[in-house]
Amino acid sequence: MSKIETTADRAVPARRSASGTFARIARYTLVRGLTLVITVIIGVYLAILIANGGGYVDKIREGQIREQISLSIAGNEALRDMTMQERREYEQNLVAIELSRRGLDQPFMVRSFRYLWNGLTLDLGSAEYLLSDSGSRQVRSILGERLGPTLLLMATGQLLLFFTSVFFALFLSRRYGSVIDRIVVAMAPTSAAPAWFYGIFLILIFAGLLGWLPFGGMVDAPPPPSPWLRALSVIKHLVLPVGAIVISSIFYTSYYWRTFFLIYSSEDYVDMAKAKGLPSGAIERRYVLRPTLPTIVTSFALTLIGLWTGAIVLETVFGWPGIGRLTQMAINLFDTPVIVGTVVIYAYLLALTVFLLDIVYAIVDPRVKLGGGERRS
Amino acid sequence: MTRLANLFRELRSYPSAVAGVSVIVIMVIIAIYAMVTIPYSEAVRLWRGGDNVWLETPRNARPAWINNFRREKLPESIIMKTTEDPSLKTVMDLGGGLATSDMLFEFDYYYDAFPSEISMFFTAQFKSARPNVSIKWVTPDGREIRLTDLTVRQSESYRISQDSAVSRRLGGVLPEKGLFADPNDPSKVNKGTYQVVVEGLVFEEGSTLDGSLIVYGQVHGLAGTDHRRRDIMVALLWGTPVALAFGLLAAVGSSLTTMTLAAAAVWFGGWIDYAIRRINEIVMILPLLPILIMVGLFYSRSIWAILGVVILLSIFGSGILTYRSMFLQVKQSGYIEAARAYGASNARIIFRYMVPKVIPVLIPQFVAQVPNYVFLEATLAVLGLGDPVLPTWGKLLNDAYTSGALFNGHYYWVLEPAFLLVVTGLGFAMLGFALDRIFNPRLRGL
Numbered sequence A: 001m002s003k004i005e006t007t008a009d010r011a012v013p014a015r016r017s018a019s020g021t022f023a024r025i026a027r028y029t030l031v032r033g034l035t036l037v038i039t040v041i042i043g044v045y046l047a048i049l050i051a052n053g054g055g056y057v058d059k060i061r062e063g064q065i066r067e068q069i070s071l072s073i074a075g076n077e078a079l080r081d082m083t084m085q086e087r088r089e090y091e092q093n094l095v096a097i098e099l100s101r102r103g104l105d106q107p108f109m110v111r112s113f114r115y116l117w118n119g120l121t122l123d124l125g126s127a128e129y130l131l132s133d134s135g136s137r138q139v140r141s142i143l144g145e146r147l148g149p150t151l152l153l154m155a156t157g158q159l160l161l162f163f164t165s166v167f168f169a170l171f172l173s174r175r176y177g178s179v180i181d182r183i184v185v186a187m188a189p190t191s192a193a194p195a196w197f198y199g200i201f202l203i204l205i206f207a208g209l210l211g212w213l214p215f216g217g218m219v220d221a222p223p224p225p226s227p228w229l230r231a232l233s234v235i236k237h238l239v240l241p242v243g244a245i246v247i248s249s250i251f252y253t254s255y256y257w258r259t260f261f262l263i264y265s266s267e268d269y270v271d272m273a274k275a276k277g278l279p280s281g282a283i284e285r286r287y288v289l290r291p292t293l294p295t296i297v298t299s300f301a302l303t304l305i306g307l308w309t310g311a312i313v314l315e316t317v318f319g320w321p322g323i324g325r326l327t328q329m330a331i332n333l334f335d336t337p338v339i340v341g342t343v344v345i346y347a348y349l350l351a352l353t354v355f356l357l358d359i360v361y362a363i364v365d366p367r368v369k370l371g372g373g374e375r376r377s
Numbered sequence B: 001m002t003r004l005a006n007l008f009r010e011l012r013s014y015p016s017a018v019a020g021v022s023v024i025v026i027m028v029i030i031a032i033y034a035m036v037t038i039p040y041s042e043a044v045r046l047w048r049g050g051d052n053v054w055l056e057t058p059r060n061a062r063p064a065w066i067n068n069f070r071r072e073k074l075p076e077s078i079i080m081k082t083t084e085d086p087s088l089k090t091v092m093d094l095g096g097g098l099a100t101s102d103m104l105f106e107f108d109y110y111y112d113a114f115p116s117e118i119s120m121f122f123t124a125q126f127k128s129a130r131p132n133v134s135i136k137w138v139t140p141d142g143r144e145i146r147l148t149d150l151t152v153r154q155s156e157s158y159r160i161s162q163d164s165a166v167s168r169r170l171g172g173v174l175p176e177k178g179l180f181a182d183p184n185d186p187s188k189v190n191k192g193t194y195q196v197v198v199e200g201l202v203f204e205e206g207s208t209l210d211g212s213l214i215v216y217g218q219v220h221g222l223a224g225t226d227h228r229r230r231d232i233m234v235a236l237l238w239g240t241p242v243a244l245a246f247g248l249l250a251a252v253g254s255s256l257t258t259m260t261l262a263a264a265a266v267w268f269g270g271w272i273d274y275a276i277r278r279i280n281e282i283v284m285i286l287p288l289l290p291i292l293i294m295v296g297l298f299y300s301r302s303i304w305a306i307l308g309v310v311i312l313l314s315i316f317g318s319g320i321l322t323y324r325s326m327f328l329q330v331k332q333s334g335y336i337e338a339a340r341a342y343g344a345s346n347a348r349i350i351f352r353y354m355v356p357k358v359i360p361v362l363i364p365q366f367v368a369q370v371p372n373y374v375f376l377e378a379t380l381a382v383l384g385l386g387d388p389v390l391p392t393w394g395k396l397l398n399d400a401y402t403s404g405a406l407f408n409g410h411y412y413w414v415l416e417p418a419f420l421l422v423v424t425g426l427g428f429a430m431l432g433f434a435l436d437r438i439f440n441p442r443l444r445g446l
Helices: A002-009 A011-016 A018-051 A053-074 A084-101 A108-120 A139-174 A179-192 A195-209 A227-265 A268-276 A280-318 A323-332 A336-364 B002-012 B015-037 B040-048 B064-069 B164-169 B232-268 B270-285 B288-298 B303-315 B318-331 B334-341 B346-382 B393-402 B411-439
Strands: B078-081 B089-095 B098-109 B117-125 B132-138 B144-151 B155-159 B192-202 B208-216
Touching (some): A018 B288, A053 A084, A139 A323, A139 A336, A179 A227, A179 B015, A179 B346, A179 B411, A195 A227, A227 A280, A268 A280, A280 A323, A280 B318, A280 B346, A323 A336, A323 B288, A336 B288, B015 B232, B015 B411, B040 B232, B098 B208, B144 B164, B232 B270, B232 B303, B232 B318, B232 B346, B232 B393, B232 B411, B270 B318, B288 B303, B303 B346, B334 B346, B346 B411, B393 B411
Antiparallel strands (some): B089 B098, B098 B192, B117 B208
């Protein structure tokens, strides 16, 4: 009963108090933005705490510095004449200089807040071991270099997946019970495996056995000189990872949304709309798609969030030079600035996604009343 | 009880549920079998024991049953030891402490492919004078090839495959190929009975000499071996209980708490909803996998520590938003209003009216989550963060991946753990889908 009212009355109150709605949206946006900023700060600080292992990593790094310096002293011909005492002092001195150069002489709490500020302002300093492809030590340029490929891969894959599955799901809900519908239902459990898992099989079949597509990487080595050929080569390298993303989820998402559409099309108000004689396209848009929109938006935003973190293994398996693979490399090298950098980037991207989700959600679901009833009921 | 019986009766009418349940039952049986036949400590020893445990198995051998599908038969390992078969050794006392200790290793070789390696191992007991051996290779057509002369330490290994002198004598081919090659066509195996003749000489009273010959094959056991000669079967078997435990515990632990929290958050609203949403936002902003990787790297690689973090993070993870959006709609329903009107308590409304409403959605999600967590373990292992002691499916994949199994054509190495992962995942997922329809009457016809 209430549902019919809300869908039908949706536009009316908005028209009645347009300026009030705008003010509410503005205030709401501001509040949400502020809370998100605080959230990001807490999230990044937590990440920094974890990334430093409570100071444990510092000890490892200090040990590495000591070892490097004592090795370089032992191999230095000019220092042969020094006495043991002198040499030890010299070594201590060098270690102290190196420690203060890397800021390791300050207590961890002080450093963690410095890391936090630097991280939040994206002033990520220089990496300890990793270099960018252009040879820079700046974390920012290392990350910047990697962001593009990740965006390319994940955006292509996820957008393709999202739109194909929504339309496929609508198509299926229209003719449920048909052969293709049954096949999709039967195939839905295959989505239990993640994308990288299908990636392994795709590599096995199309790179290993058939040799049609490359095993991994983003462009041929050496890259073709002309931009068109280079783009073609990138597309060739994209096919398998994007294929893995789509294959891994298409059946489940289609099944899930089709079921949602079917449930909503068996509601009384849909029957009523049919009885009123509305065309089926209008019923689908206004009475089926409309109430399922919040769920679909949520699920798409979650897909986007999965997009960022899901990249790590997929990129590792395919040798795709993106943020995910960088994260893995940084973690293997204990390169704390880069790890913190990737986590900050992830945090910002995720915060942005959540922010957009909030706004879109408020717009598409009129029952979540802005600034009113929803929270204070 | 009758409800359970009804459930089973209904399940039986769904073929996918029957398949799923049977897969799960088989997996449980395998898990129990693995834990009974290979106790935990034995599994760890077999997997982490070091080279001595794996000495007698070939490297990167394919599963033995592959021969049933091939016209050209691949060799299995041939292992002959004088300690186990004393008839291989003849000892003759020459007086004055001097004695010969000859060994004759005779074996038939009718395979169509060359072995992967040939090695000999000697053990000797002596006080000061080390025994001497001279080793000769006799081919089926009677050619004699001198291999080497050795003075044997307490334990001596002679890797024929790595003896460059033998290789030179054979005209520059690898010994394991040259020694077995047909003289007329070096690419073919000369089938027949081979002999390895060892003439041993000990110089002291009471001194003994024993030897063994291992012709490493190209196939081994039911599952083959990896790059470190380990039998993959051990990891396949032991991966089963680990995967099941990890998947089930994580799914149960996270989904129930998440749902209850989401219902409470929506129902009470106010600061509870606010706090839960804020925590959720922080958790959402923490990238799960990097966090898990960092925990694995800096704190503990133990699979159970990781499990704890997974549950902790996924309680407030994305699921809570999905449930929340469902509960928000549920909360607007007329029957909740009716319940409130007749004065139902908060707990009653949450547990009797709100939670049951989304249970139909929870059931498939819960069962569908099991494979997700099974694969999460594999994911972490593929990133090199598997449990350090336990052999698991994910670690097999990781080993295969890092040693370029796909690139080198060792497909079995990837396919076996992948097959088990898929079967387990499918089992739970199929059951979940069938349960979905049973618990959700609206879906029944769909």
